[in-house]
Amino acid sequence: MSIRIQIFAVCGSLAISFFIFELIRKRKMLEKYSLLWFGAAVVLIVLSLWRDLLEKAAAFLGVYYAPSALFIIAAFFAMMMFLHFTVVISRLSEQNKNLAQEVGILHEELRSLRQHSGQAE
Amino acid sequence: MPEQGGVSPNVENMDALRKRLVIVPAFNEENSIGQVVEDILGSGLGLDVVVIDDGSQDRTGEIARTHGARVIKLPFNLGIGGAVQTGLKFAFRHGYDVAIQIDGDGQHVPSEIPHLLTPLLRREADVTIGSRYLGAHHYRTPFMRRLGMIVISAVNSLLIGQRITDNTSGFRAFNRRAIEFLSNHYPIDYPEPEAVVILGRNGFRLKESAVKMRQRLAGESSINSLGAVYYMVKVLLAILIDVFKTYPKAG
Numbered sequence: 001m002s003i004r005i006q007i008f009a010v011c012g013s014l015a016i017s018f019f020i021f022e023l024i025r026k027r028k029m030l031e032k033y034s035l036l037w038f039g040a041a042v043v044l045i046v047l048s049l050w051r052d053l054l055e056k057a058a059a060f061l062g063v064y065y066a067p068s069a070l071f072i073i074a075a076f077f078a079m080m081m082f083l084h085f086t087v088v089i090s091r092l093s094e095q096n097k098n099l100a101q102e103v104g105i106l107h108e109e110l111r112s113l114r115q116h117s118g119q120a121e
Numbered sequence: 122m123p124e125q126g127g128v129s130p131n132v133e134n135m136d137a138l139r140k141r142l143v144i145v146p147a148f149n150e151e152n153s154i155g156q157v158v159e160d161i162l163g164s165g166l167g168l169d170v171v172v173i174d175d176g177s178q179d180r181t182g183e184i185a186r187t188h189g190a191r192v193i194k195l196p197f198n199l200g201i202g203g204a205v206q207t208g209l210k211f212a213f214r215h216g217y218d219v220a221i222q223i224d225g226d227g228q229h230v231p232s233e234i235p236h237l238l239t240p241l242l243r244r245e246a247d248v249t250i251g252s253r254y255l256g257a258h259h260y261r262t263p264f265m266r267r268l269g270m271i272v273i274s275a276v277n278s279l280l281i282g283q284r285i286t287d288n289t290s291g292f293r294a295f296n297r298r299a300i301e302f303l304s305n306h307y308p309i310d311y312p313e314p315e316a317v318v319i320l321g322r323n324g325f326r327l328k329e330s331a332v333k334m335r336q337r338l339a340g341e342s343s344i345n346s347l348g349a350v351y352y353m354v355k356v357l358l359a360i361l362i363d364v365f366k367t368y369p370k371a372g
Contacts, residue, residue, distance in 0.1 A: 097199055097203050097309070100195050100196050100197060100199055100203070101195070101199070101203065101206065101207040101210060103195075103196050104173070104193040104194055104195045104196065104207055105193055105207065105210060105211050105214070107193070107194065108171075108191055108192065108193045108194070108211075112191070
């Protein structure tokens with residue numbers, strides 16, 4: 001692995017970590033959603049710094065050019081994150097639907113209560 | 122106070138299944154909703170009506186209310202599944218013994234409701250489905266759509282061990298047990314055919330009754346003829362996934 005690609009890899013991973021950290025610090029991202037991102041960044045930093053480990057991981061995966069293994073691992077994390085987002089979005093839309101239904105029902109019950117107690121709406 | 126959500130209705134009423142709610146999901150149906158509500162209230166079957174205004178941009182909700190229906194206005198469009206489920210939740214909390222689902226576009230005829238009620242009152246079924254295709258019918262369906270429905274019907278029948286001829290019918294009646302189950306687990310993607318499978322596989326007794334339906338005059342069916350095959354494939358996929366889902370309150 002050339003030193004140049006190693007520098008790019010380390011800088012990229014560090015930049016991502018810093019960016020995630022900033023997002024959490026400014027409360028634009030909840031900690032619980034940041035774990036996967038941090039996990040990915042840490043693994044990528046370790047693999048970019050520790051050449052031996054990357055070579056071994058590449059050999060294990062059957063990848064001849066070690067830096068390509070970085071892409072594969074990054075792609076794996078990306079997939080995991082997409083899956084994670086889909087799960088989160090599904091949960092949110094379910095909750096959103098339930099809330100909309102509650103709002104509708106409560107609104108009608110409130111209107112009916114007010115009417116029966118003789119108040120104008 | 123005439124009504125309190127969740128308070129137990131008295132036992133005699135339970136026996137006669139006297140508390141009956143008609144759920145009318147409606148999205149931009151200002152032209153037909155008034156007549157539908159009036160027909161239901163004038164049926165002499167002691168029916169209450171709740172119109173679920175699914176985020177309409179027209180006067181559907183106001184018109185339904187002036188014709189005597191209770192109206193639940195959803196803050197935004199949830200689709201037919203979310204709308205019907207809202208009605209079922211309302212029915213459950215307000216102690217209804219029977220809930221009847223009927224379209225707001227005038228396609229279903231309220232005078233046919235007794236055909237849906239009878240099997241529930243005789244305790245022969247937990248859910249009745251009004252079928253266009255049962256018995257001597259004159260309901261015309263475009264060929265491709267009919268073909269898709271036959272395939273869905275065959276698959277559903279295999280999955281629940283019972284033949285259901287009209288899986289996409291939105292004219293149905295539910296007893297209290299089914300109301301409770303569905304208010305927690307109503308399918309959202311393709312609610313009508315999926316509900317058949319979910320109910321059938323979770324120990325609910327289904328029964329179809331032949332009903333007359335009006336040919337749709339205005340408005341588009343949610344299934345257009347070009348998309349019939351695509352619709353069928355999507356429904357089949359959803360149904361097959363439903364089979365593997367587990368429900369905590371099953372049975």
